[in-house]
Amino acid sequence: MTDETKAAAPVSERPSRPPGDGPRSGGDRPRFGSGGGGGRSGPGGPPREGGRKFFRRKKVCKFCTEKIADINYKDYRLLGQFVAESGKIVPRRLTGVCSPHQHRLASAIKQARNIALLPFAGRAS
Amino acid sequence: MNRTYELMFIVRPDMVDEDLDKLIANLESTVTSAAGTVKNVDRMGKRRLAYTVRKFREGVYILMTIEGTGTVIHELERRLRVTEQVIKFLTVRIDEEQKRLEKIKKLRDAKKKVSAQPAPAAEEAPAVEPPAAETPATA
Numbered sequence: 001m002t003d004e005t006k007a008a009a010p011v012s013e014r015p016s017r018p019p020g021d022g023p024r025s026g027g028d029r030p031r032f033g034s035g036g037g038g039g040r041s042g043p044g045g046p047p048r049e050g051g052r053k054f055f056r057r058k059k060v061c062k063f064c065t066e067k068i069a070d071i072n073y074k075d076y077r078l079l080g081q082f083v084a085e086s087g088k089i090v091p092r093r094l095t096g097v098c099s100p101h102q103h104r105l106a107s108a109i110k111q112a113r114n115i116a117l118l119p120f121a122g123r124a125s
Numbered sequence: 126m127n128r129t130y131e132l133m134f135i136v137r138p139d140m141v142d143e144d145l146d147k148l149i150a151n152l153e154s155t156v157t158s159a160a161g162t163v164k165n166v167d168r169m170g171k172r173r174l175a176y177t178v179r180k181f182r183e184g185v186y187i188l189m190t191i192e193g194t195g196t197v198i199h200e201l202e203r204r205l206r207v208t209e210q211v212i213k214f215l216t217v218r219i220d221e222e223q224k225r226l227e228k229i230k231k232l233r234d235a236k237k238k239v240s241a242q243p244a245p246a247a248e249e250a251p252a253v254e255p256p257a258a259e260t261p262a263t264a
Contacts, residue, residue, distance in 0.1 A: 026156040049231060067233075069226055069229045069230075070222075070226055073215075073217070074188075093232075111215065112215075113175070113216060114215050115133050115135070115213060115214075115215040116135065116174040116175045116176060116184070116213060117175060117177055118175050119176050120175075
């Protein structure tokens with residue numbers, strides 16, 4: 001009984017939602033409901049996977065994964081990957097670089113700027 | 126206290142090669158007279174600058190590796206500042222970084238040997254070993 005009412009409740013909710021959102025979530029959710037019909041822990045178990053609308057890839061530190069030990073100011077091509085179009089150092093939260101590597105990266109970029117390998121502002125002329 | 130430094134400097138692009146040779150020889154003699162040694166001189170060639178320096182848009186990059194004390198660098202930088210053809214320079218101390226890199230390399234080599242040895246040695250070991258080998262690799 002409880003399972004039936006639960007399965008029915010989302011269906012009754014759906015029409016009230018905006019039409020743009022409806023079809024998408026409607027396509028996903030019944031699958032979860034039917035799959036978790038055997039046990040209530042089914043829908044409760046993986047809420048992270050089901051609840052999240054779009055999957056975000058976990059960012060990893062480039063220097064850790066590729067084992068780049070030496071972050072050198074002369075390697076301006078490597079450093080250029082972590083400099084925005086405006087010439088700014090891209091923050092860690094966007095690139096996924098770990099804290100110790102970001103520290104070295106930042107100082108290397110600053111050294112490269114000093115010797116005109118990288119621009120202070122704007123694109124390299 | 127001997128330290129290793131890396132000196133990168135840019136000379137104006139319209140400089141003649143002979144003048145550049147003379148300049149480098151001059152700098153080398155400055156280093157040696159101040160009880161330092163020049164380990165390496167690398168001419169990296171002409172390159173476009175990221176921004177204009179003294180109205181030049183490109184310059185010739187030269188990299189020198191020097192061993193010596195701080196007084197050597199002090200004298201060298203003073204000379205570079207006076208030299209008209211040199212438009213920019215940067216001195217970086219590299220011995221500590223080199224030491225760090227050697228340490229990392231040694232660690233990695235040791236890890237490779239450890240992971241290579243026990244694999245054919247025992248049958249029980251592989252079941253325990255993979256997680257043990259993975260955790261240091263990430264650290």
